[in-house]
Amino acid sequence: MFPIYDVIVVGAGHAGCEAAQAAAKMGSRVLLCTMNMNTIAQMSCNPAMGGVAKGQIVREIDALGGKSGVVADKSMIQFRMLNRSKGPAMWSPRSQNDRMRFAEEWRLILENTPNVDFWQEMVTGLIVKNKKIKGVRTGLGLEIQAKSVVLTNGTFLNGIIHIGEKQMGGGRTGEKAATGITEDLRSLGFESGRMKTGTPPRVDGRSLNYALMEEQEGDENPEKFSYSPTTQAPNKQRSCWITYTNKDVHDTLTEGFDRSPMFNGRIQGLGPRYCPSIEDKINRFAERDRHQIFVEPEGWDTVEIYVNGFSTSLPEDVQFKALRKITGFENAKMFRPGYAIEYDYFPPTQLKLSLETKLIDNLFFAGQINGTTGYEEAASQGLIAGINAHKKIQDQEPFILKRSEAYIGVLIDDLINKGTEEPYRMFTSRAEFRLLLRQDNADLRLTSYGYQMNLADEINYQLMKDKMSNTEKLIAKLEKIRVTPDAINAALIQNKTATIKENTTIEKLLKRPQLGINDLMRMNQELNDELAPFDKNVLEQAEIQIKYRSYIDKERQMVEKISNLDHMKIPSHMDYSTIKALSAEGRQKLNKIKPETIGQASRISGVSPADMSILTIYLGR
Structure with a gap:
C-alpha cells in the first residue's frame, strides 16, 4: 500500500508543514501524517505571526526557502513594524492574519509540492531496529516504512484540556489527543516531561x-x-x-x-x-x-x-x-x-544540533515536543529538521546555523545546550549578536544557504545579490558625495542638529542620530535626484550599515573570536567522567550533552569557566 518513504513527518502544524515542504523540495519523498486534513497549519492560538524576535525568525525562514512568510503575507489583514522608536536591531515585523486563509494557503502549497503525500490517521508508535528508525505504526495497525522520521506533535502527546473542574483528553479544542508515541519513546530510553499552555475565549x-x-x-x-x-x-x-x-x-x-x-x-x-x-x-x-x-x-x-x-x-x-x-x-x-492544555514534551538536551535524537538515528524532533512555544519557533525547527532529515539519508553533513548567523541558530543552540523546563520563547535579548541578526538583512545572511540547498528560488537569490551589490554601491557613493554649509545648514537647524563649517560627506552626516537618509534627501533636491534610483530597502540597508558601522564591526570581531572555539572539535567518544579535575556538575552535563566543539561546551549550563580551562588543557589546546 505504501512505498518506503525518505521522510515521514508526523503532525501537520507549523513545524510539520515546514519540515515536509523543505525535505520534499530538496528531493526526498515525503509522507505527511496528520489526524485531521482539515486542520493543517491551524493557528491554534492567536491569529498572528511575528512580533519581537519572532518576526526576525519568520524573515529567516523565508530567506532559507521556507514558506511561513509567504503564507503570512497572503493571509495578512494587518501589518505593524514593532519597536520603530528603538534601534534597528529591535525592529520586529508582526502581522495579524486571517486564520482560515492562513491554513488554506499552507495546504495549497503542500498539495502543489511534488513528492509530498498525505495520510490522515493517528500515528501511535515508532518502528525502531538497532537504534535506527525504520518507520511508524498507525492506529489502524498499519506499518509505514521510512528512512527518517520527523516528530512534530505539538500539544497532542497525551494532551489534557482543562476548563475549570472539567478535564478531557485532547490536543486542541474538538480534537483528540495523540497516544502511544510517548510510551514508545520512553521505552527507548527518552526522558519526558509535562508542559502547559493556554488560550483565551x-x-x-x-x-x-x-x-x-x-x-x-x-x-x-x-x-x-x-x-x-x-x-x-x-x-x-x-x-x-x-x-x-x-x-x-x-x-x-x-x-x-x-x-x-x-x-x-x-x-x-x-x-x-x-x-x-x-x-x-x-x-x-x-x-x-x-x-x-x-x-x-x-x-x-x-x-x-x-x-x-x-x-x-x-x-x-x-x-x-x-x-x-x-x-x-x-x-x-x-x-x-x-482553556489550558497539558501535554508531553521531551527535554531537547536529548538532541543533536541538527535536531536528530542522540538515542535513535534518523529520528528528528521539532516544535513543541522540544519544549518551545510559538508558531515561529516551531516553524523554524521544522524547517531545520526537514533539511537535516533529507541530508542524513543522503549521507551529507548536517545544516547547522551558528548563533552569529541567525535567531534560528540561537534558538536551537539554547535548546540543546541549556535545555528548558518551561515553554521557551524567543526574545531579542537571547541573542548576543542581535545587531547582526536584524529583520532587514535576513536575506543577505541566509539566502545563499537556501539557494545551495535548492530551497530558495533563483529569483530570490538574484534579488539578494542585487540588494547586496546596490547597497555597496550606495555606501561608496555616500562616502563621496559632499554638501556645502550653504546648501544644508538651514535644514540641519530645522532637524535640531549642529551645522557644518566645511564641505561634509553624506556618510558623515548619516552617523548623526537626528538624521536619516530620507531626511537628507528631503533637505537637498540634488541629493534626492542622485539617490532616487535606489530601492527603499537598499537605502535603509545603507543607512543602517553606515550609522551603526562601529558597533557592527565590534560584534563581527567578537564573532571571529568565538568562532575559533567552534572550530575546535571534541572526539565523539570522549568520556568526561575520567577527567577528575572537572567539577561533578561539569562532568555530568558534558557527558549528557556530548558537545561537538569547545564552543558548544562553553555554552552548556553548569559548565564553568574553570571546567573549560581544564578541558582545553586536557585536549592539548
Whole structure:
C-alpha cells in the first residue's frame, strides 16, 4: 500500500508543514501524517505571526526557502513594524492574519509540492531496529516504512484540556489527543516531561462596543514578511482594538480561583513565563488594577474575535461573567471558553544540533515536543529538521546555523545546550549578536544557504545579490558625495542638529542620530535626484550599515573570536567522567550533552569557566 518513504513527518502544524515542504523540495519523498486534513497549519492560538524576535525568525525562514512568510503575507489583514522608536536591531515585523486563509494557503502549497503525500490517521508508535528508525505504526495497525522520521506533535502527546473542574483528553479544542508515541519513546530510553499552555475565549465581534476601546490601526505604509516578489504588502487593513481589565474583572476572576486547575493542583506542567494566564497575572501582580486586552479579529469575513491577554482555564461561567465587566464587552457573546492544555514534551538536551535524537538515528524532533512555544519557533525547527532529515539519508553533513548567523541558530543552540523546563520563547535579548541578526538583512545572511540547498528560488537569490551589490554601491557613493554649509545648514537647524563649517560627506552626516537618509534627501533636491534610483530597502540597508558601522564591526570581531572555539572539535567518544579535575556538575552535563566543539561546551549550563580551562588543557589546546 505504501512505498518506503525518505521522510515521514508526523503532525501537520507549523513545524510539520515546514519540515515536509523543505525535505520534499530538496528531493526526498515525503509522507505527511496528520489526524485531521482539515486542520493543517491551524493557528491554534492567536491569529498572528511575528512580533519581537519572532518576526526576525519568520524573515529567516523565508530567506532559507521556507514558506511561513509567504503564507503570512497572503493571509495578512494587518501589518505593524514593532519597536520603530528603538534601534534597528529591535525592529520586529508582526502581522495579524486571517486564520482560515492562513491554513488554506499552507495546504495549497503542500498539495502543489511534488513528492509530498498525505495520510490522515493517528500515528501511535515508532518502528525502531538497532537504534535506527525504520518507520511508524498507525492506529489502524498499519506499518509505514521510512528512512527518517520527523516528530512534530505539538500539544497532542497525551494532551489534557482543562476548563475549570472539567478535564478531557485532547490536543486542541474538538480534537483528540495523540497516544502511544510517548510510551514508545520512553521505552527507548527518552526522558519526558509535562508542559502547559493556554488560550483565551473567542467572542462575537458584533456584540462588542468598539466606541469604548482604543483603535489600533496597521502601519500607514505596511511592509510584508517575504522577500519573494510573489507576495505583496496589503493594500487594505483591518484594525485591532485595545481595552483593559479593571478591579471588578479581577474580583470576579478571583472568586473562581478555588475552581481553577492552576491553583488546586490539577495542572502539573509549567506554563509560558512570558504569556501568563489572566488568573496568573492578577495573582502575581496583585498591585496592578488593570491589564491590557488586545481585541483581534480572526479574519476578513468572520465576526469571531480573539481576546488576546485573557488566556484562562477558569470555569466557563466565571470567564463569561468576568468578560462582561471589561470595558466594551458589557454585552459580549462568547463563542467558546478559554482553556489550558497539558501535554508531553521531551527535554531537547536529548538532541543533536541538527535536531536528530542522540538515542535513535534518523529520528528528528521539532516544535513543541522540544519544549518551545510559538508558531515561529516551531516553524523554524521544522524547517531545520526537514533539511537535516533529507541530508542524513543522503549521507551529507548536517545544516547547522551558528548563533552569529541567525535567531534560528540561537534558538536551537539554547535548546540543546541549556535545555528548558518551561515553554521557551524567543526574545531579542537571547541573542548576543542581535545587531547582526536584524529583520532587514535576513536575506543577505541566509539566502545563499537556501539557494545551495535548492530551497530558495533563483529569483530570490538574484534579488539578494542585487540588494547586496546596490547597497555597496550606495555606501561608496555616500562616502563621496559632499554638501556645502550653504546648501544644508538651514535644514540641519530645522532637524535640531549642529551645522557644518566645511564641505561634509553624506556618510558623515548619516552617523548623526537626528538624521536619516530620507531626511537628507528631503533637505537637498540634488541629493534626492542622485539617490532616487535606489530601492527603499537598499537605502535603509545603507543607512543602517553606515550609522551603526562601529558597533557592527565590534560584534563581527567578537564573532571571529568565538568562532575559533567552534572550530575546535571534541572526539565523539570522549568520556568526561575520567577527567577528575572537572567539577561533578561539569562532568555530568558534558557527558549528557556530548558537545561537538569547545564552543558548544562553553555554552552548556553548569559548565564553568574553570571546567573549560581544564578541558582545553586536557585536549592539548
